[in-house]
Structure formats: structure tokens, C-alpha cells
Amino acid sequence: METNPPGTEDTPVQRFGRIVSEFAINAGYDLTSGSGGRAALAREIGSMSPSAVSRMLDGKTLPMPHQFEGIARAVNSDVRTLLVEAGVISAKSWPKDANTVVRSATPRSQPPSPEDAADAWGITNPGIRSMLIGSIKQAIRLQAETDGAVPRRKAAAKG
Template structure:
């Protein structure tokens, strides 16, 4: 029979392994998003600024020395433009079979969302993504206004 001390060490080893998996996942995701997260290259400081987390927290998480809190994971997902649910499964925080079912999206057309288009174009910089997304949303709103004006004019002409 194992002692409680042995059980505690086993839990600690599991948490350390999980922290390493999450750190490796977030390092890969940050690198894919265009951040150079190697030490003293600026990417870690950028992530700290964008997430609102301390540089120490960012470094310890990327290095696999600590597990992020759920609120911190949400910040990572937002900044790296990751799906929150997918991230917790792919990072190994929860096993895939226990993970939430992926959201089902019915295809209503071949049109892409702004995020899907930016992903397809390989645009990963968060500032460029926000700027482009704002421009796309604005353009869609303007087009809808123009379409509504033409529709109204057509009704008025009879």
C-alpha cells in the first residue's frame, strides 16, 4: 500500500508533466502566432503586455514550470486567437474523451468569416488581425447600408 506521501509525490509528478505539456503547447501556439518566445527575444514581454499577465507568469508557463489558472488560459486563448475548448484538450489539460463536443456549424455558404480568412492568408500578428477584422466589419456594415439604400430606392420607384 502506498503512503500518502507517495501519493502526494505522484500527484506532483503528474502536475509537473501536465505543466510541461501545456508549456510546450502554448510555446508552439505563440510561435505559430508570430511571437519569438525564446528568452530575451521580446515575444514573452509582448505576450505579458497583451495578456495582462506578469512576465514571470508567462515565462514560468512557457517553460512548463507552472500550470496557468483558468482565467489565465482564457487570456492566452484570446491573445493567440485559439478556441478555448480546443486549447484545453490539445494542451492536455483535459483528456479528449472528456473534452466538450466541438461546436457544430452549419454551412450556409462558402463565405469565410474574417478569422477564417485571416487564418487562410496566414495573418498571425494580433495587432494586424484586430485592425483587419475591424476594417472588414466596417466594410460589411457599409455594404449593408448601401444595399438597404438601393432596396429602399427600388421600392420608392415602384
């Protein structure tokens, strides 16, 4: 692996793009301009547009958390390898033999808080942590709306 001159180290976003590019090329995608490889990768991922894939591969943006599995599947890898290799998370924060169930010190009757989940996964980078916590909170709100919509419809139908 080539190294950068001191003071010009890649950011985690740039490293992630480079790692995914390397894995994609090894998986058979031709990422050269005009080859259609980036569009093919986007189709295989399923949840990203070709322009979003290009921005990711160019080291300009990180994908959303829900896109990591599709990316890993498309490039014949796993999420942990991509995130650790790119330096987005440390190998200590997600050991290879780790049980992937999020555990919390809170009683089983209460789900872990979004902050507890981030702590359990060892997510310490402020940007990544904020993104994860925000995504969890949004998912909780959407589920509550979905769960709450059923009784309201029944009540309205009765009236």
C-alpha cells in the same frame, strides 16, 4: 511531434507550456531569450506578468483558470484546444460540439454546487479539480460579501 524515451513523459504542465509556446510562435511571438516576445505575450494576455508567462512557457506552472481565455485569445486559439492538446483534459470531457452551459441535476432554484460544476465539465484530475472548486468557492464568497455590503452600508447610513 517528438516522443520522449519511456518513463520520461511530459507532465500536463510541461505539455501545456510546450503547446502554448508552439501556438505563440505560430501567432508571431519571438520567444527567444532577450527578444521581448514573452513580455509582449504577457501584455496581450493582460492578466499575467512576464515572469508568470515564462514559468508557464517553461512548463513549470499552469495558469489560473481565469487566465485561460486571455492566453487562448493571445495565441489565436480557444481554451478547449489548448487544454485538450496539452492533455490537461480529455477530448471526451469537453466535446467540440458541447453546449458550454453547465447543467445540474439540482432544481433550477438552486445553483449547481462547485463539485457539480467540476463533474459537468468532466474535470477529474485531482489538482485541477481542487483548483476549480476552490476558485468557484472563493467567487461565491466574494459575491456574497459584495451583495451583503450594500445593505450594511444603507443600514449604517440610516443610523
